Amino acid sequence: MVKKEETTEKIILQAAREVFVEKGMDGARMQEIADRAKINKALLHYYFRSKDKLFDAVFEEIFSQVTPRIGNALEEDFNIERLLRMFIDLYADMLIKNPFIPQFILSEIYRNPERIRERIINKLGIQNFIPIMLEKLKEELNINHDPRHFLVSVISLIVFPYAGKPLIKMVLFKDDERAYNDFLIERKEFSYNMIINYINTQKNKA
Amino acid sequence: MVKKEETTEKIILQAAREVFVEKGMDGARMQEIADRAKINKALLHYYFRSKDKLFDAVFEEIFSQVTPRIGNALEEDFNIERLLRMFIDLYADMLIKNPFIPQFILSEIYRNPERIRERIINKLGIQNFIPIMLEKLKEELNINHDPRHFLVSVISLIVFPYAGKPLIKMVLFKDDERAYNDFLIERKEFSYNMIINYINTQKNKA
DNA sequence: GTCTATATGGCGATAGAC
């Protein structure tokens, strides 16, 4: 394991990440980022020129974490159970380590879609693999409805418990952080089973 | 149909609602609210004293829309299909009319749980009906896992497509607002079927 | 590269006339 270099730039990015995640673009303060990085406010501008550009760098870094390539799996033989297993493992594990990501990304896109549109489109290289995936889903699942319903359902089941964490934790878990985290870990298998369940009943209809 | 009174207070609340929903507490500007209400900034303070209190009033109003009583249904005979139908109808219809609500509420709770905790606890009167509901769910569904997994799944399937609207619309619908709205309307039945599907397979296991 | 000091503008809030 290589120890990361502790350059000033890295330290700033880390501090900025924490503050932006917690407060959002509008609520974050350059002073607080500087304090947390234990440097002076002016230095932030020396490295990143503006709050906007600093935020962009942070968003870029965080958004990268949600766009690993599952695209490749599509090129091999398309086995939906295997793909689903991979998909859930990949994202559930990432979310357990970074539970704040959904709310952060969804909020910031909601507040400022313009800023973010370009970099999302680029990152995802969408035009290629999504239509292929949807087509294959439709074949494999033996459904005659829009396969995006299935895809959105899978994502909902995985992601929403993180996006809605503060509210769900409050209402259903009496604000017990520990209990809710255990619940989220359990959920990995629950989601998988629920979806497999759906897939099987669809196949049996044939 | 009774025409609502157009009192100044109502006009302010409406303008504030629009701006807070669009920009969030931190991003909203009193000046913009005043402009949209076509009044002067000072008048906002005359009616609501501070931005904080104005926000609270708006949040209260919006949060009320998600807390209609389904509790009563529990007191009659507990039929899970009927209850689910009611639940989905109630919330799906409300969301089709107010698609911004999930993202607004989740963001603001995420950014400032303290402000909101009390009024949520009060509104929901949680201590009573949720444990009862969970207990009955467990019996009815013939499951041995935590029934909150089921409940969270239902909510996820209904709510996430709204919470994640800007991103999903961008990635899966090429930003076609109309197409996505149609998708959301279709989804009402899709969610219902997916859940009923799950319930039936659980019952058949018995 | 890193700091102190300061410019510049915008924001929430209030005073006070009408």
Added chain:
DNA sequence: GTCTATCGCCATATAGAC
């Protein structure tokens, strides 16, 4: 109740010494 004018603060950003 509604307005104009203004206060006081705090945020981003820059100038310039070291």
